[in-house]
Amino acid sequence: MSAVRTILHINSSARMSGSASRALSQALVDRIKSHVGERVVIKTRDVGATQPPSFVNEQWIGASFTPEENRTDAQRETLRESDGLIEELRSSDVVVVGAAMYNFGVPAALKAYFDQVARAGVTFKYNDQGVPEGLLKGKKAFIVVTSGGVPMNASGMDFMTPHVVTFLGLLGITDVSVIDASSQMKRDDANDVAKAAIDAIDLDAVLA
Known part of the structure; x- marks a missing residue:
């Protein structure tokens, strides 16, 4: 990818303090910035x-x-929020998502964000075969996954x-x-392991 000029940090946790997803995703943003x-x-x-x-x-x-x-x-006013969120995302080179698992899935606020930025003809399009094709290519994304008791990628649990x-x-x-x-509730070292994984990322390679 080209030189990193802009990082978009998306926080999804409803907690302002004591949030592992906020702390760890911020640690990743700080490392990339450094x-x-x-x-x-x-x-x-x-x-x-x-x-x-x-x-x-329905109006949207x-x-x-x-x-x-x-x-x-x-109608333009109805889409003003969506347009702003899309432009913010489009103009970013790296996206860091602090993804806090709520009840096996994404928080409602993060799903609402996804719905606002998913616009046919703007952020993706359908090709001649009717298959969606993304229009925001060339970006790097990191997802910091946190949960209380559900292991990441657990079959039938981590949606x-x-x-x-x-x-x-x-x-x-x-x-x-x-x-x-x-x-987090089962692994006392969950944050330490995740922080070590963040520190071990070869940023020269993944941001090349």
């Missing part, structure tokens, strides 16, 4: 607590599927990790690294 230099721009999107996205509704869907040149002023990876792929972000900080 590696690439102080001039890198860090954008934080706190969907979990201070910046919860709106849920899509109608506006989204109306050709841009035919949209009313009201979050594959969801986030698949969603990023829909947008064309297929270069994804996952840091495992799951099973």
Whole structure:
């Protein structure tokens, strides 16, 4: 990939303090910043607590599927939040997601964010065979997965990790690294192991 100029840090935990996903994803952002230099721009999107996205509704869907040149002023206003989130994501070189597992899946606020940035013809398109093709290619993503008792990738239990990876792929972000900080209630060393994994990432290689 080209030189890293902008990092988008997405927090999904509803907890402002004591959140493992916040602390670990911040540690990763700090390491990347230290590696690439102080001039890198860090954008934080706190969907979990201070910046919860709106849920899509009938008006949003109608506006989204109306050709841009035919949209009313009201429809453009309906999509203003989505447009801003998409531009923030599009202009980022690296995306770091602090993904806190809630009830086997993604937090509702993170799902709302996904719904806001998934726009046919804007962040992905359908090819001639009807297969979706991402339009936000060339980015690197990191997902820091935390959970209370569910191990990452546990069959029939972890619906979050594959969801986030698949969603990023829909947008064309297929270069994804996952840091495992799951099973916090069962593993006393979960955070230490995850921090060691963050410190061990070969950033020269993964950001090349």
